Amino acid sequence: PMQILWFRQDLRLSDQRALLAAVAAGPVLPVYILDDETPGLRPMGAASRWWLHHSLAALDASLRKRGNRLLLLRGPSAATLRALAASTGATRIHATTHYEPWWKAAQADLADLLTLHPGHTLADPASVTSGSGGRYRIFTPFWRALLNQMPPPDPLPAPQHIPATDGPDGDTLADWALLPTDPGWSTGFTAWQPGEKGAHRALKAWLPQVAGYETTRNLPSEAGTSRLSPHLHFGELSPATVWHAALDAAGKAAASFTRQLVWRDFGQGMIDTLPDSHWVPHRDAFARFPFRDAPADLRAWQRGRTGYPLVDAGMRQLWQSGWMHNRVRMVAASFLTKHLLIDWRRGEEWFWDTLLDADLGNNAMGWQWVMGSGVDSSPYNRIFAPVGQSEKFDAAGYIRRWVPELAPLSDTDIHAPWRAARPTAAYPAPIVDHAQARTRALSAYESIR
Numbered sequence: 001p002m003q004i005l006w007f008r009q010d011l012r013l014s015d016q017r018a019l020l021a022a023v024a025a026g027p028v029l030p031v032y033i034l035d036d037e038t039p040g041l042r043p044m045g046a047a048s049r050w051w052l053h054h055s056l057a058a059l060d061a062s063l064r065k066r067g068n069r070l071l072l073l074r075g076p077s078a079a080t081l082r083a084l085a086a087s088t089g090a091t092r093i094h095a096t097t098h099y100e101p102w103w104k105a106a107q108a109d110l111a112d113l114l115t116l117h118p119g120h121t122l123a124d125p126a127s128v129t130s131g132s133g134g135r136y137r138i139f140t141p142f143w144r145a146l147l148n149q150m151p152p153p154d155p156l157p158a159p160q161h162i163p164a165t166d167g168p169d170g171d172t173l174a175d176w177a178l179l180p181t182d183p184g185w186s187t188g189f190t191a192w193q194p195g196e197k198g199a200h201r202a203l204k205a206w207l208p209q210v211a212g213y214e215t216t217r218n219l220p221s222e223a224g225t226s227r228l229s230p231h232l233h234f235g236e237l238s239p240a241t242v243w244h245a246a247l248d249a250a251g252k253a254a255a256s257f258t259r260q261l262v263w264r265d266f267g268q269g270m271i272d273t274l275p276d277s278h279w280v281p282h283r284d285a286f287a288r289f290p291f292r293d294a295p296a297d298l299r300a301w302q303r304g305r306t307g308y309p310l311v312d313a314g315m316r317q318l319w320q321s322g323w324m325h326n327r328v329r330m331v332a333a334s335f336l337t338k339h340l341l342i343d344w345r346r347g348e349e350w351f352w353d354t355l356l357d358a359d360l361g362n363n364a365m366g367w368q369w370v371m372g373s374g375v376d377s378s379p380y381n382r383i384f385a386p387v388g389q390s391e392k393f394d395a396a397g398y399i400r401r402w403v404p405e406l407a408p409l410s411d412t413d414i415h416a417p418w419r420a421a422r423p424t425a426a427y428p429a430p431i432v433d434h435a436q437a438r439t440r441a442l443s444a445y446e447s448i449r
């Protein structure tokens, strides 16, 4: 009997348990549904849509090589799938489990037709519990408990042939108009190769560096992290594949890198238990935080014109390339929420729209962590000093790359251009004074304690 394979953030054929189960049960109709309609669903941001376009094109091409193709439909997921099953006579829908609240609702809605398979995380977050069965709210014990279940199951190869069946015609990718139309941003997206092949290529290129990750990971001027995040978000690689590859490449020295992969599982567990994390602060007092409504400052931050070179380099890297180094994400997020006292949710929304790796769990977790409002987060009074961080993590090369008007400055002056003998005309003066902003942020925090 015919099987539907429902793709979401699992756009791969390797280590794809839902696909293998479908192939074992009958001819397969693979479908991707562009869903902007399910109630409560958060539509993908613009950068994610660019990635999606290319990833779906790559997935369709790989399916065609195996005798099948990808059906594209648009609409609310559960109703669209139900109608598809009814019109084609499919008896079962196979899919990978996802934890976004709207996906959980759709999964529940389709329970009579749907078989769910693991693979989006290293372990099922609901299985990572304390002795008394409770879910962890703090990372380190979560990580230790998850390690007891590691290594994850060995990755499974893609099937050679995926028997096809007749289905409706569906949309074309062009119908969906997912690509940016404004040439002012996304100019650097072409450096990425979305899709399973690009994901495996990026993994292979990264492996020789895994052992050095602990020292390179904080240096934005170097390519010292894997840049696998969009591939992992869209499921072009399973985290189990990355885990095994890192261990095979570096043995014990992979531990610092694989620990970071566990943060991703922790983020999935967070939205599984606290589904409103992208707009509800975990710590109640933060609901009363005296944020400023400052649209001009928000705009300066978004476009990389705050006058703080490391912040601006990060925000421009994001705008142009769809990605930002983790150290700089922390500094830029701290600057928005503490130096500018702008609501972390404005920053979270901007990242959601502009990051190629925008992920409900990881993004909300990152913002709440920096804001200090999260269940496991940095203390509020830890305010990143944008100049100090820039010097400490040797960001001169990074700033030269993303803020070219500062390139002529010396390695010393480039972190704080106002110190240079001659000002750089094209670059703005700082929009806030660091010391004053710091004092203001601390007193805002005192007011909610």
Ligand code: FAD
Binding pocket: 217, 225, 226, 227, 228, 229, 230, 232, 233, 260, 261, 262, 263, 264, 267, 324, 325, 326, 327, 329, 330, 333, 351, 355, 357, 358, 359, 360, 362, 363, 364, 365, 366, 367, 370
């Ligand atoms: P690597 O350092 O090579 O790590 C490997 C993988 O581990 C990553 O691809 C990612 O899947 C996972 N990982 C690493 N660090 C973290 C972390 N701190 N939290 C969760 N997972 C992690 N990550 C996203 O994937 N999507 C987001 O929308 C996102 N928003 C963020 C917002 C803020 C304010 C902050 C501070 C962090 C955010 N992160 C987000 C986490 C982190 O910055 C990125 O995962 C990382 O920079 C991706 O680069 P990489 O693939 O080279 O990571």
